[in-house]
Amino acid sequence: MKYFFTIYIAVFLFTTNVFSQEKVITHKVEKGEAINQIAQKYRVTPFDIYQLNPDAQRGLKPDSVLLIPSKAGAKITVVPTKINVQTQTHVVLAKETLYGIQKKYGVSDEDLKSANPFLENDGLQIGQNLTIPSKSSPKKPVSYQEKYIYHDVLAKETKYSITKQYGITIAELEKRNPEVVTSLPIGYRLVIKGTAPKIEKVAEKTTEKGAVNGQIENLKKALTVVDYVAYEVQPKETLYSLSKMFEMTQDELIALNPELVNGVEIGMLLKVPSKLQASADDKKEYMALSKKVTYDNRKRMVMLLPFNVANIESDTVNSTSNRLKKDKFLNMTLDFYAGALIAIDSAKVLGYPIDVEIYDSRETKNNSDVASIIRNKNLVNANAIIGPFYQSNAEIAAQLVGMNNVPVISPLSKDIGKPYANLYQTIPTNEAIKGAMFDYMRLKNGNIIAVVDKKKESIIQYIKQYHKQVPFVAFKENGSLSAESLKGMLVKDKMNYVVMETGNTWMIKSTVAAMVSSMPAYQVQLVILEPNETLDTDEIKFQNLTKLNLMYPSVTSDYISPEMALFEKKYRKANNIYPSDYATRGFDMTFDTMVRLVQNKSFEDTVNSAATKRGENKFEYYKKEDGGYTNKGVFILYYDTDMTIKEAH
Template identity: 85%
Template sequence: MKYFFAIYITVFLFTTNTFSQEKVITHKVEKGETINQIAQKYRVTPFDIYQLNPDAQSGLRPNSVLLIPNKSGAQTVSVPPKTNAQGQSHVVIAKETLYGIEKKYEVSDEDLKKANPFLENEGLQIGQILTIPSKNAPKNAVVNQDKFIYHDVLAKETKYSIAKKYGITIEELEKRNPEVVTNLPIGYRLIIKGAAPKAEKVVERIAEKVESKEEKEKQDLKKALTVVDYVAYEVKPKETLYSLSKMFEMTQEELIALNPELNNGVEIGMLLRIPSKTPVSIGDKKEYKSLSKKITYDNRKRMVLLLPFNIANIESDTINSTYSRLKKDKFLNMTLDFYAGALIAIDSAKTLGLPIDVEIYDSRETKNSSDVATLIQSKNLVNANAIIGPFYQSNAETAAQLVGMNNVPVVSPLSKDIGNPYANLYQTIPTNEAIKGAMFDYMRSKNGNIIAVVDKKKESIVQYIKQYQKEVPFVAFKENGSLSAESLKSMLVKDRMNYVVMETGNTWMIKTTIASMLSSMSAYQVQLVILEPNETLDTDEIKFANLTKLKLMYPSVTSDYVSPEVAIFEKKYRKVNNIFPSDYATRGFDMTFDTMIRLVQNKSFEDTVNSAATKRGENKFEYYKKEDGGYTNKGVFILYYDTDMTIKEAN
């Protein structure tokens, strides 16, 4: 960076071919500063800074100096040609390539390097003064002083407003800048007055770092910029333009060309368009695998269940009988159901001959107390290979902390609370945000057009969409507060599935939405979507047949259809307990069996979590490491009502 700055100052003092002093200022990078912070400070875009400082894209170094454009909307740069005895001179500016300069002046690569021997060692640098052999006149050379007026696109500006500002037509603007015919990227530098760039130059402006000595490379880039099939990718914390380009095996310029908003920097939660043929796993989505074929029988494992039976409380209850207590105590019923399902899983493991010793203890827990600490010490649970339980979040955190020194996995059966982070704590219930996010991820994976019909009373849903799904538009309401069917229909697009996300308990609004969608089915593909359970849909006023016509789709932590695996479990459970299993019983089986299978792999429990997702009966286990520590489960089913009146999982 210091080298670039020294070159720039030299050129500034001895030539008139660079920006005037008012047009460029300098900034010394301080420790911890980001490109976005610097851009905001000077009211420019990160793209502007990268134009003058290409090597800044690989990271900022403290105490290095950046060139910052001193912007005021439009910028005028004078570029008079300069001649000498050897020929004409040319000052290298950002985004220029040897190929482009050689083509402009009709000079060969050999002749240009012969006249400028430093190019062999230094390569092309911003601010260099090149000598152009005098026998070659520049193509469409500028005589004396030709003014080029540029304009950097600001947020909310349109081609109409820019054209009007400079007294030109939109057609003239597009002729000089053919790459903005279809869109107008924020931060893009438009040519307002001056010669329109050639087609080859358009590619160079979009991809300033592309090595374009050979025409084939240009053609490859053009193809990359005209991809029509995309998938969506949500930017994760700590990801950068550089890391994203490496992940998707694209150049940074190709990524920006597909996602012009990246000119303003990379932001967490930003949704990017990525070519569907990108040979990587989008979003590091884990592959669902069967782990049963990779069991190792060499070492026996120790698994512990800490379940809140609270037997002492039952024995000391002199008022209620055990039977009456079971009828009243929902928490105890939930515990016993989970335990009954876990016992079926343990029995299945024995049948398979899995080398696991199982211990079950009463954790005697409430929300504010438990015997967890005493049990871990007295039973030496720091040497266990995995612990299932306790049930309450605070008690699960206590267990994780006490056995953390040995990195013993603590698998929390029912808690989805976001508490203190522990590296060995595994939350098995997906959060509400993860459930809704899975629904939106699915719709985007199908390249769907997403529309939101949300009652104003559903404030939490409105805020969620505004915060995490910013690009999803809301259907308008009329002055009397009713839904505007015209607004809904105007948002539908052809040749894509139109997903209408409906969140309301208002019967009339539901009917209006359904009627609008049904009347549009002859011309559009439409599907009704809900994010949360909706009791109004189960009333007699809403026809079930209409919900199946629209293939009502929703996300769920558990599957609502009976798979062959579930049928086998239900049969065995009924044989042992004489009743059908509850959701808690099924979860007890799924979670216990999944934990046991992971324990007997030829790798650690954490390694199995990082490498594979699993599906067990009615539950999915797709764990991801949280930024602050520990693991969260994002295994969610996407289900829909089929026209044959059954519930199925969407593919």
């Protein structure tokens, strides 16, 4: 406690010194208050508040105290200009420093101490009267700091309210900010007084060829159109962590996504630069790593699986069989384990030099034995750890073994989580799944058309913001699909991909009918981005879906490959039942990890150099901007005319 108190005082003193140059006020949070309400009250942005109160990004607690920058909505930037003024005095206030006073009046340390000799011996004292030397008499010219003021537009603000605040006219505001004559975007930085720094114009004439080429290159860069993609906000993410992830300032991120002014919410779709997506040139090659096995030294692989045996043994109400019937999480764990055992046995048959250790992680969402197992079993010396199942526990494991860069492979969670460099997320995110579908259609140079139900607002927003070139098929006044509109968007000599997102049976039937009737003259293919249960009903003819080669993205393959058939045979022999998706994943993930461990390079090197496909799952890892790895291995599947599901190539 004493140590904590010392640290707290040190931090407090440091904070006090930092803000001594800028006035701040405090605000006590009332129950139900939101960050945007507080920001508007004090005429600052939520970002300004978050800068002084980083913890506020996790949510506001009633009765907590926030530091508010006393800026009244305006930020002041100093621009030096030379000017002569008469000698004046200054009364030293609390928390002021010599440096701050010198900067305020634009005088040097030498001149200030020369005019106030007592400063050499007594130092700066509260209440002292300082003589500020005249700027007309110093030996060297001294600059005076002239202010210009700007204002960041907040939600619900108008030109009228802003001009009233600063005592200027709307005409003056528009003259200084011609970009806002027609609109007033939230987050836009207005110049209120003074003149903002100008960008020097490039000379129109030059005699040097190199200079001309340089200007042309700069012009090309300036005209480069940035492509954007959608990113879904994950739990625990903040404005700060998002800005770091996307290599942007928080202001730039808010400018692209004005809704962030009201705070970060889980599930928000953000507009971010597409450079974070793997381009076609960056796509990894799928390779059979099993051909490059090295047998030189043995590897140690550890599995941390949540059997929670102690809970089963202490359950006096339910028998083991009854618990298995009720406990879905335990069934999932056992299925994964059963698949993993077959992978371990297969590796043993192949002679892979790997020692496998399996421990009961005894985990729930908020608790586990992970830390004690890592400590007691010395897992910092392991070569790879599969598990734990819960994201929070996988993060604990990654942190504890991070010093040795031990890979921690998260089997089932697709949460983005904290950016640990040695944490590997094996489930592709929803963003990666939809992105893979659009990447495929563009790779095939297809003509993409959207038929989206008005109820699918998130899909409409996604396409409008991140795939602006994709047109939407029109609807009639009665709300039904316009077949004429759809057919009018079809293009000859090119595959026309119709992206259909609706749960409405009539809309599906009318879309399918319009596409089928167009087939004699056009190439058409039906596409969905998310699972659609309505397509499985008797009202939708399966023959039409196969005729249109219904295509969709999927984390797992829905067809039986030769490798999958072999695994199913082994699994049925060992367990007398067909494997579930969790059992298949247990096999695929465990076997893929073991194959990567026996290569003549580190696990991370194999991830960076090659992608793999195992049975029902792909493992195409990419390094995230903020650290760690995410899997973008997605199948593009379609219904063939022979009534089977196949992978599109």
